[in-house]
Amino acid sequence: MRVRLRPLDAIGEACPVLGGPDGLALWHARLAWRCADAPLDLRVLAAEPIDLPEPEASEPVPGAIARCVRAIAGQGALLLLANPAQALGRERIALAEGVRLLAIADEADEACWDALLALGQPCYGVRGTIDLDVLRPRPANIVSALSFGVFLCQEGLAPLLDESPRHVAWTCDEDVDAEVIGRGGFALARSHGRSGRHDDSGSEGVVRVVLRTADGRACWSQPRFVAPRKEACGG
Numbered sequence: 001m002r003v004r005l006r007p008l009d010a011i012g013e014a015c016p017v018l019g020g021p022d023g024l025a026l027w028h029a030r031l032a033w034r035c036a037d038a039p040l041d042l043r044v045l046a047a048e049p050i051d052l053p054e055p056e057a058s059e060p061v062p063g064a065i066a067r068c069v070r071a072i073a074g075q076g077a078l079l080l081l082a083n084p085a086q087a088l089g090r091e092r093i094a095l096a097e098g099v100r101l102l103a104i105a106d107e108a109d110e111a112c113w114d115a116l117l118a119l120g121q122p123c124y125g126v127r128g129t130i131d132l133d134v135l136r137p138r139p140a141n142i143v144s145a146l147s148f149g150v151f152l153c154q155e156g157l158a159p160l161l162d163e164s165p166r167h168v169a170w171t172c173d174e175d176v177d178a179e180v181i182g183r184g185g186f187a188l189a190r191s192h193g194r195s196g197r198h199d200d201s202g203s204e205g206v207v208r209v210v211l212r213t214a215d216g217r218a219c220w221s222q223p224r225f226v227a228p229r230k231e232a233c234g235g
Contacts (some may be wrong), residue, residue, distance in 0.1 A: 002133050003142065007045060007126060007150055008103055015045060018187035020137030022074060027139070029067065040087050042068060045101075045146065047073045047139035061087045062095035064085065069098030076128050076140060078147055080126060084112040100125050100147055104220075106172035114185035117223050124222045134154030149222035161209075168209055169197040176211045204227050 001017035005198040007028065010016075015028040031042040038059050044052060053067045068079055072134035077172070080101035081087060088096055093112040096102075102113050104125040116123050124146070132151035134141040145151055152161060162169040170178065172194050180189040180198045183205030188200055200207060205225040 001137050002131060004132075005130050005139055005142070006042060006128070007130070010043070012200055013049070014049075017137070017139075017231060024137055025139070026142060029057045031055070032235060033064060035087075036065050037061055038087050039083065041063055041082035043080040043082055043101075044068070044072065045143060046072070046075060047066060047143050048076075062092070065096060065099060070148060076143060078143060083109075085109045088112065090115045094121070097121060099123065101128065110185065112183075114183075120182055120225070122225070123150070124149040124151070125153065125220060127153050127220065128218075129153065131158060137159070140173045141188055141215055152219055152221055154219040156219075157211060157213055157219040159219055161221060163221070165224075165227075167197060167199045168221065168224070169195070171195045171210060172208060172211065175183060176213055177214075180202075181210060182206060200226050202226060210217045215217055 001020065003017050005015055005017045007103045008013050010028040014025040014073055017024040027046045027049050029044040029052055033040045034057065036058050037060045050072060053071050055198050057120045058178065078101055080103060081096055081099045082097050082103040084093060084102050096116065101124055104110050104113060104127045113164045130151050130153055132145045134145055160171040175192060175194055178191045180194045182188040188204060198207065204226045206225055208223040209221040211219045
């Protein structure tokens, strides 16, 4: 079953999930803290309510994140950093260890995401509407899918995506501009049309796909870490 949610639009303690039973929602909390070095906008998504720490004004952002990571450990919850560029920036984004989701609002946020991925930290980008498939539409299943990046983000464009450990392919109902992104945010390939495919060489590091229509609708896949192969290493 395909369900949809927009966690960055959530207000209060509920993040509604569309496409499942009436009233389906994740538990949500927003921690909008003014830390010693920068503002922190942290969202918590969970299957059920959990206890969270209180803000400490003298604490820097990395310390606040670390306390929240410890607080949700073993609770079946996820942290979504909604302002990565403002809170940490590309140079300090490694200090977001334990954060599983990053909001991507602009190029600065995307640079933070690519820098974190380059360090080998699994982290998934959130923008627009999240589409994900679950066998059973239950909060715990949805949190699990989010934690493993088994979802797409889209704004008006919902392609058919086929992904394996060694390739990614896409099919759309209309022509799109496609871009395959690798380590460091570098474009590995670009194409135009209703379908496309990228087969891994083994040197990409990570692979994600961005699809855009002429009128500005878009879809973003989540990064897939690519294991280096012998031939890609010159062996």
